[in-house]
Amino acid sequence: MSIPKAELHLHIEGTLEPELAFALAARNGVALPYADTDELREAYRFSDLQSFLNLYYGLMAVLRTEDDFADLTDAYLARAAAQGVRHAEIFFDPQAHISRGVGIGTVVAGLGRALDRSEAVHGVSTQLIMCFLRDESAESAMETLEAAKPHLGRIVGVGLDSAEVGHPPAKFREVYEAAAALGLRRVAHAGEEGPPAYITEALDVLGAERIDHGLRCLEDPELVARLVRDRVPLTLCPLSNVRLRAVDVLAEHPLPAMLDAGLLCTVNSDDPAYFGGYAEDNFRAVRAALGLSPERLRELARNSFLAAFLEHDEERRARYVAEVDAYEFP
Numbered sequence: 433m434s435i436p437k438a439e440l441h442l443h444i445e446g447t448l449e450p451e452l453a454f455a456l457a458a459r460n461g462v463a464l465p466y467a468d469t470d471e472l473r474e475a476y477r478f479s480d481l482q483s484f485l486n487l488y489y490g491l492m493a494v495l496r497t498e499d500d501f502a503d504l505t506d507a508y509l510a511r512a513a514a515q516g517v518r519h520a521e522i523f524f525d526p527q528a529h530i531s532r533g534v535g536i537g538t539v540v541a542g543l544g545r546a547l548d549r550s551e552a553v554h555g556v557s558t559q560l561i562m563c564f565l566r567d568e569s570a571e572s573a574m575e576t577l578e579a580a581k582p583h584l585g586r587i588v589g590v591g592l593d594s595a596e597v598g599h600p601p602a603k604f605r606e607v608y609e610a611a612a613a614l615g616l617r618r619v620a621h622a623g624e625e626g627p628p629a630y631i632t633e634a635l636d637v638l639g640a641e642r643i644d645h646g647l648r649c650l651e652d653p654e655l656v657a658r659l660v661r662d663r664v665p666l667t668l669c670p671l672s673n674v675r676l677r678a679v680d681v682l683a684e685h686p687l688p689a690m691l692d693a694g695l696l697c698t699v700n701s702d703d704p705a706y707f708g709g710y711a712e713d714n715f716r717a718v719r720a721a722l723g724l725s726p727e728r729l730r731e732l733a734r735n736s737f738l739a740a741f742l743e744h745d746e747e748r749r750a751r752y753v754a755e756v757d758a759y760e761f762p
C-alpha cells in the first residue's frame with residue numbers, strides 16, 4: 433500500500449497514455465503521425481519544456497468528445513487511486529481544445545462525468561482548475577474565463593501553464609483579478625524554466641496561493657525566506673524536472689535542500705504519461721535517488737493535504753492527514 437497523498441499538480445491532458453491515444457484516434461478517425469505505441473513512446477525524449485509541449489498539444493488531436501474526456505479522466509483516477517492518491521486537484525487547458533473546435537462545455541462535461549463518480553468508484557475526491565496558456569494573449573485568457581462562466585460551479589480555480597520564459601505572470605494581471613472577483617482560487621506555474629522573479633511576480637501581481645514547480649526559488653534567498661514565512665506551497669514534480677532537463681539527474685534534485693530550508697514542498701506527477709510515473713512513482717523515485725527518510729516522505733504527504741484547497745471541508749482534510757500519520761511504511 434502506498435502512502436495516502438493529494439495530487440495538486442496534474443495536467444489531465446498529460447495523462448494520455450499511448451494506448452488510449454491510439455484507441456481514441458481509431459474511435460474518432462484521427463490519423464496519428466506514429467505507426468504504433470512503441471514509435472510514439474520513442475518520441476518521448478525531450479530537451480526542454482517546449483519540445484514536450486509540441487508533442488503534448490499535438491497528441492490532443494485525439495480528444496474530441498465528452499466520452500473521450502470522461503475516459504481519459506477515469507483512466508487517470510484509477511491509476512492515481514492505485515498509487516495512494518486520495519484527493520486530486522486537476523488542471524485542464526481549455527484553450528488547447530477550443531482552438532481545435534472542441535468547446536469548453538464538452539471538455540467540462542466529460543471531465544465532470546468522471547469526477548462525479550470518482551469518490552464512489554475510485555475513492556478519490558477531486559477539484560478542477562482551469563489553466564490559461566501563457567504563450568497565448570491576455571485577451572485570449574480573458575475570453576476563456578468568459579467562456580468558462582456557465583461552468584464555474586465545477587471549477588475551483590485558475591492556473592497558468594505552457595511556455596514560461598518570455599511570458600511573465602504580469603501579462604495576466606487583469607484575468608487573475610477577474611478570476612478572484614468570481615471567487616476562484618489562484619495558482620500559477622513559475623520558476624520551472626523561468627527566473628525567480630516570475631515567482632515573486634506570481635505572488636505579488638497574480639495573488640497566487642500556490643506556486644507550481646517553483647524550483648528556481650533557491651536562486652533568491654529573500655524569496656525563499658518569504659515562501660517559508662508565508663507557508664506558500666510549492667507543487668514540485670521531480671520526474672518531470674528530469675525529463676524536461678530542469679535538473680540533470682534525480683540525485684541532484686534540490687528537494688532535500690528545499691525541505692531543509694523549511695519550504696512547504698509537495699511531490700506531484702505533472703504529466704505522468706509522458707514523464708515516466710504517477711504520484712507514488714515520484715515518491716519512490718525521490719526516496720531512492722535522494723535517500724529521503726520515511727519521516728521526510730510523511731512530511732511531503734502531509735504537506736499535500738495541508739496545501740489542498742479543502743477549506744470548505746476541514747473535516748475531510750483532518751481525516752486525510754490522520755491517514756498519513758497512521759501510515760506504516762513497509
Ligand code: HPA
Nearest residue numbers: 443593594595621702703
Ligand atoms: O510542466 C509543464 N509546464 C508548463 N506547462 C505545462 N503544460 C503541461 N505540463 C506543463
Ligand SMILES: [Zn+2]
Nearest residue numbers: 441593644702
Ligand atoms: Zn505543470
